[in-house]
Amino acid sequence: MNNPVSKLVQIGELAKSLGITTRTIRYYEEIGLMGKSERLGGSTRTYTNDDVLRLKFILKLKTMGISLKEIEQLSDIFDINERDFNKITPKLIEILDNHIAKVDEKMANLSSLRKDIVEYRIRMTEFLTHNGKEK
Amino acid sequence: MNNPVSKLVQIGELAKSLGITTRTIRYYEEIGLMGKSERLGGSTRTYTNDDVLRLKFILKLKTMGISLKEIEQLSDIFDINERDFNKITPKLIEILDNHIAKVDEKMANLSSLRKDIVEYRIRMTEFLTHNGKEK
DNA sequence: AATAATGTTTACGTTAAGGTCAAGTTTTTT
DNA sequence: AAAAAACTTGACCTTAACGTAAACATTATT
Numbered sequence: 001m002n003n004p005v006s007k008l009v010q011i012g013e014l015a016k017s018l019g020i021t022t023r024t025i026r027y028y029e030e031i032g033l034m035g036k037s038e039r040l041g042g043s044t045r046t047y048t049n050d051d052v053l054r055l056k057f058i059l060k061l062k063t064m065g066i067s068l069k070e071i072e073q074l075s076d077i078f079d080i081n082e083r084d085f086n087k088i089t090p091k092l093i094e095i096l097d098n099h100i101a102k103v104d105e106k107m108a109n110l111s112s113l114r115k116d117i118v119e120y121r122i123r124m125t126e127f128l129t130h131n132g133k134e135k
Numbered sequence: 136m137n138n139p140v141s142k143l144v145q146i147g148e149l150a151k152s153l154g155i156t157t158r159t160i161r162y163y164e165e166i167g168l169m170g171k172s173e174r175l176g177g178s179t180r181t182y183t184n185d186d187v188l189r190l191k192f193i194l195k196l197k198t199m200g201i202s203l204k205e206i207e208q209l210s211d212i213f214d215i216n217e218r219d220f221n222k223i224t225p226k227l228i229e230i231l232d233n234h235i236a237k238v239d240e241k242m243a244n245l246s247s248l249r250k251d252i253v254e255y256r257i258r259m260t261e262f263l264t265h266n267g268k269e270k
Numbered sequence: 271a272a273t274a275a276t277g278t279t280t281a282c283g284t285t286a287a288g289g290t291c292a293a294g295t296t297t298t299t300t
Numbered sequence: 301a302a303a304a305a306a307c308t309t310g311a312c313c314t315t316a317a318c319g320t321a322a323a324c325a326t327t328a329t330t
Contacts, residue, residue, distance in 0.1 A: 012276060022277085027318060043326070044277055064252050068317070089263045096256040103249045107242055114238045117199050121231040128224045147306060157307085162288055178296065179307060203287070 008038075008046040018059065025055070033058060033068060033075050065103070070095055143173075143181040153194065160190070168193060168203060168210050200238070205230055 015022045028034040029045075034055065037045045047055075061071050074092055150157045163169040164180075169190065172180045182190075196206050209227055 010277080021318080023318060023320085026278095031317095041326085060255075064255070065248055089259050093256060093259055093263075096252055096259070100249060100252050100256070103245050103252070107245050107249075110238050110242050110245070113200055114235060114242075117231055117235050117238070120195075120199065121228060121235070124224050124228055124231070128228075145307080156288080158288060158290085161309095166287095176296085 008040070008048060009052070010040075011045050011047070014047050014052065014055070018055065020059070028055070028058065028068075031068065031072065033072055035075075064096075064099065066095065066099055070099075143175070143183060144187065145175075146180050146182070149182050149187065149190070153190065155194070163190070163193065163203075166203065166207065168207055170210075199231075199234065201230065201234055205234075 009017075011022045011025055015025055025034065025045075029036065034051070037047050037051055040046045058071055061074075062068075074095065144152075146157045146160055150160055160169065160180075164171065169186070172182050172186055175181045193206055196209075197203075209230065
């Protein structure tokens with residue numbers, strides 16, 4: 001299922017196609033998220049189709065609010081098991097579940113926060129109108 | 136209504152009574168949030184009852200998720216109009232309304248985010264079980 | 271060949287809200 | 301008076317996820 005002779009792309013092209021900057025890609029490599037890519041003639045980074053998929057996967061998780069640190073945990077497994085989805089998915093599901101719980105918590109917090117603010121706002125408004133009358 | 140000879144407290148006592156550190160209080164002064172407090176004998180900071188109320192007010196807004204930068208806007212008015220609540224409250228209400236809107240937006244985002252994650256999670260789970268069977 | 275475009279590494283800058291020394295001064299307690 | 305406690309300023313550290321700039325090398329286009 002995997003084309004072994006996939007066309008290689010360079011960092012600029014890859015970045016542009018995904019709407020990110022080259023710095024981001026280098027940064028992901030820097031923190032071990034992307035793994036070392038092959039160098040063309042020893043210097044220029046080139047990315048295989050697999051690399052591209054991996055990067056897309058990372059970005060997808062990012063849009064879900066998963067931190068790079070959490071994604072790293074997945075990457076470790078990714079590196080160890082070399083794309084064995086049977087092993088990566090349980091951990092992924094664990095992280096996703098964990099994240100759903102976090103999101104739920106955040107929403108609850110925001111909800112009660114909102115109540116507080118609204119109440120406070122009402123008190124302020126009342127205070128204003130009362131003072132306005134008396135003056 | 137304001138006791139002109141209110142007892143003065145020092146920074147350590149004030150911090151402890153509010154459950155914050157002295158660094159926080161100095162920091163608020165540093166960024167202009169607290170206004171210069173009187174110095175006892177030119178060196179030690181002392182806080183009046185008004186100062187304490189102001190600090191409590193700041194902390195209250197903070198628990199509502201309002202940033203120090205936003206609180207600063209209120210402080211400016213506070214400084215200019217010297218505790219004239221008729222002038223400070225409209226701006227406060229504006230900021231509160233603004234914040235309620237932000238909170239609503241965040242909640243909406245989190246809500247759709249949650250949906251995404253859950254969907255993704257389901258797809259992953261299905262993928263897992265299918266693969267499990269075939270193997 | 272000269273210029274432009276793209277690539278490379280290194281390293282400091284950014285934001286928020288303080289934390290954490292360090293070194294010195296003042297005040298309080300013994 | 302001497303020691304302990306509390307105060308002072310100043311300055312660097314922390315987290316996340318890159319942005320930005322410098323200085324240089326390689327590749328592509330004119």
